[in-house]
Amino acid sequence: MTREKRHAARRAARTAVASRFVVLTGASGSGKSQAMRALEDLGYFCVDNLPVMLLPTLAELTLRAGSEIARAAVMVDVREGRMLEEFPGIFEKLKATRGLEPVLIFLDAAEETLVRRFSETRRPHPLAPDRSALEGIREERRAIARIKRMADHIIDTSEMTVHELRQVFTGVASGRAPGAQLVVTILSFGFKHGIPVDSDLLFDVRFLPNPHFVPELRPHTGRDPDVVEYIDRADATHEFLEHTLNLLRFLVPQYVHEGKSYLTVGIGCTGGRHRSVAIAESLKKGLGGIQGVRVRVRHRDIANEQ
Secondary structure, eight states, rough: OOOOHHHHHHHHHHHHHHHHHEEEEOOTTSSSSHHHHHHHHTOEEESSSSOGHHHHHHHHHSTTTTOSSSSEEEEEOGGGGGGGGGHHHHHHHHHTTTTTOOEEEEEEOOOOHHHHHHHHTOOOOOBBTTTTTHHHHHHHHHHHHHHHHOSSEEEEOOOOOOOHHHHHHHHTTTOOTSSSSSSEEEEEEEEOOOOOTTOOOOEEESSSGGGGGGGGTTTOOOTSSHHHHHHHHHHHHHHHHHHHHHHHHHHHHHHHHOOOEEEEEEESSSSSSSSSHHHHHHHHHHHHOOEEEEEEEESTEEEEEE
């Protein structure tokens, strides 16, 4: 995730947790349910898919003296059907309500990300129960385009896990500084498939022995013990890990002190299945235990054919 997207997500979260009335909307599969759960954990009275004509009634309750509903969050999406057409006018009236100051937050993600998420969950898109998820996604984008233009904040969740999305809200609300936890992603990849655009640091391990040229190892990946053993036989492997871990153990605390929230370390080999995967896993183990740091590993090209 780019720095601009990270800052935008944090700004949206700060606005949300400070607001009396939050309307959460966006694309199906973008993480709205996780964001709502985070707001509920923060003490919001949360309503999923409330008919849009009832929004003023709920808003009024939050303004009423002595009401048990001091803060409310509502999810509005395409499940509203034709009623969704009334939302822009209703939200403009809410904005004009004295003392309410509602916030409209729109969650979105790249088209390919949304398709993948629907595929992983095996759930149909709400607008395309009998069609492809892609058709539903594109139809939904047209239906909510006007609402997206109205949004106070837009959060792109394409590169966020559901846990990271929750942390955006709960972390900001708990008073942690933005850099209180640095998430380090060790990202393996293959140069033949392109260099990751989000890499902050990049290391090339194509100089290490290549299991691709060993017939019995070629079908496996850098997670396989036999592949790891083959790569470990080279002295260069141990020297590289020693020097790289020393460098990262110096750099990572500096980034924490600077207030950086995300650091992506790219590890590249030719195809992204053997050497880079094995080295990324070793680096993850070696970086454990640094205070204020969470280390994760992601293998971008491990499933690609060689």
